[in-house]
Structure formats: structure tokens, C-alpha cells
Amino acid sequence: MLEDIKFSVSMCVYGGDNAQWFKTAVESVLNQTLVPNEIVLVVDGPVPDDLNAVILKLEENDTFKVIRLKKNHGHGIARKTGLDNCSNELVAIMDADDISARNRFARQIEAFRNYPDSDIVGGMITEFIDTPENVVGKRIVPLEDSAIKEYMQCRCPMNLVTVMFKRSSIEKVGGFIDWYCEEDYYLWLRMALANMKFRNVDNVLVNVRVGKEMYQRRGGVKYFKSEVKLQKYMLDNKIIGYSRYLLNVTERLILQVLMPNKMRSFIFQKLARSK
Known part of the structure; x- marks a missing residue:
């Protein structure tokens, strides 16, 4: 049974995140067909009152483990801190302003059950502006390990906001290491060099919030x-x-x-x- 497999979700939030968008992102994790038994939330430095109010409410939920960093360190260190504090072998990444599909985690756990040698499982994303219905793009990535590694030679082959991975595999290659806007790509490269197995499912797992700021x-x-x-x-x-x-x-x-x-x-x- 998929429900028997325990997994963690690792999230990061910082002072520049929108409180309502963050709340919506969290709700998309909590309202899954297959829910995590642990959500590790790293608060990367000071946050404004409206965002802190949402976080304080989450701290009342036993599923959440909240780690507060005194100053903003950036994605690389925040993600490493999150991973270090996860209790389960399987860990999913979730961003603070995106929306996961309701069956996201079920699809990924099913993939790990069907392909147990996989070290990481991701999927497709759609991208929206303003409202989730206003989809402006879709990022399609290869499915199989060999195709993913070939694609890696020219572009990032995994959508970071969709991935679920084996914690032990990530730790073997040093985990998340800070690299300006590229800590994910750098991690996939190190995993490939260590002959680890990649997989993407042929489903949209996350609807990603974008805008002109992202392209900048x-x-x-x-x-x-x-x-x-x-x-x-x-x-x-x-x-x-x-x-x-x-x-x-x-x-x-x-x-x-x-x-x-x-x-x-x-x-x-x-x-x-x-x-």
C-alpha cells in the first residue's frame, strides 16, 4: 500500500515571499491524495508579520517541524538545512509559492515502488501568472535515466520544485551546495557523476507561479x-x-x-x- 510509505516534504520560506501565496502552497501539500507524515519548514531569516502569522499557525500542527534561521542565507543553505532535519529516507521538495497537483506525491511514491533503483523522481510543470488557471507555459523533461543524462549536457533535466529523492543518495554527493541560481543543476550533475538513477513521471506535478521578475x-x-x-x-x-x-x-x-x-x-x- 502506498499509504504505508512514510516521506517528508522540505520547504523554505523567506521574508520576500507572499503570505497568501505561501498559505496556498502549504494547502496544496496538506490536501494531497497521499499526505506526508512530516513537513520540514526552514524560515530563511526574518519575515514580516503577515507571513509570520501563517508560520505560527503551522507550528501548531504536529506534522510541521519549523527551523528558523537568524539571517537570510539563500536557497542552497536553506535547502541543505531542510534536508538535514528530515526524518524519512524519501524527501520531496516544495517551493513557497507554487501549487502541487493533488496526486503529486502518490505518483512519485508509485514510481519509487515500480522503479526501486531510482534515486530521484521528478515530473513536468506548468507555469502560471496571477491565477492558477492562467497557464502560460509548460516545461517538459525526459522520462528515462539515459535520456535525462543526455539532456543534462545542454539543459537542466529535472524540475527542482517537483522532485522527490532518497535522502541517502543526496547526502552521498554532498547534498545541496550553494551555487548562485544553480544549486539544483549542480546537484544533478554530481548525482550523474556518481552513477545515480534519474526518473521523471509523465505528469504535471506542480503549477509554478511565474512573472517578469522570474525572467529577470x-x-x-x-x-x-x-x-x-x-x-x-x-x-x-x-x-x-x-x-x-x-x-x-x-x-x-x-x-x-x-x-x-x-x-x-x-x-x-x-x-x-x-x-
Whole structure:
């Protein structure tokens, strides 16, 4: 029975998150067809009163384990803190402003039951602006391990906000390590180098809240430099060759530095959200 398998959900929230969006995200976790027996919430630094009120209410629920960090450390450290405090072997990631499909966790637990050698299971996402019904894009990723690892050579092959993984597998490769906007991609690369098994289910697991701010974060010189550093890591570890390295860097230079934000939004929504 799927209900016999215990798993944790790891969430992070910080002062810039919207209190109502966070509440909606939490409700999408609590109203699953298969519910977690533990939700670890890392509060990454001080938060405003309206957001703190939601967190204080959650602390009354025995399912929640709330860890408060005195200052904001960023996603990498916050996610590592969350993972360190999870009690179960299977851990799902959830963001503070997205909405999980009601059968998300059931689909993932079923995948682990059917493919027990998997170290991580993710899935597809849709992206919406303002209201969940206003879907503006869909990010499709490969399903099988070999295809995921091939896709990894050019783009991030897992949608972080959808993943559920074996805690022991993540810890074997060092867990989440801070890397500007790329701590997830960096983790998948280290897992691939350790010959771990990837899988994505062919279902939309999370509806992701997006907007112009997200596309701005996906551009700029700082983001580009972080991407180039990651591409160099892939080159040095023979995940890609030099020609693929040059192609990847050139594409990112155009998309992240030379392209205006409005055009970048169009590319991400219409062209960059498919296999």
C-alpha cells in the first residue's frame, strides 16, 4: 500500500515571499491524495508579520517541524538545512509559492515502488501568472535515466520544485551546495557523476507561479557568470566536450545577457519549455 510509505516534504520560506501565496502552497501539500507524515519548514531569516502569522499557525500542527534561521542565507543553505532535519529516507521538495497537483506525491511514491533503483523522481510543470488557471507555459523533461543524462549536457533535466529523492543518495554527493541560481543543476550533475538513477513521471506535478521578475532572475551578467562556471565544471568532469561547452555558453550569452527581458520571457514561455 502506498499509504504505508512514510516521506517528508522540505520547504523554505523567506521574508520576500507572499503570505497568501505561501498559505496556498502549504494547502496544496496538506490536501494531497497521499499526505506526508512530516513537513520540514526552514524560515530563511526574518519575515514580516503577515507571513509570520501563517508560520505560527503551522507550528501548531504536529506534522510541521519549523527551523528558523537568524539571517537570510539563500536557497542552497536553506535547502541543505531542510534536508538535514528530515526524518524519512524519501524527501520531496516544495517551493513557497507554487501549487502541487493533488496526486503529486502518490505518483512519485508509485514510481519509487515500480522503479526501486531510482534515486530521484521528478515530473513536468506548468507555469502560471496571477491565477492558477492562467497557464502560460509548460516545461517538459525526459522520462528515462539515459535520456535525462543526455539532456543534462545542454539543459537542466529535472524540475527542482517537483522532485522527490532518497535522502541517502543526496547526502552521498554532498547534498545541496550553494551555487548562485544553480544549486539544483549542480546537484544533478554530481548525482550523474556518481552513477545515480534519474526518473521523471509523465505528469504535471506542480503549477509554478511565474512573472517578469522570474525572467529577470534568469538573466543578467551575474547569472551568466554562474552558468559559465557550471558549464566549465561539466567540461572539466567530461560530462560535455569542448564544442558543446562553446555552444552552451554562446546560447546563454545571447539569452541571459544580450536579449531584453521581454524577449527572454517569450523565449522561456514558448520555446524553452519543451524537450
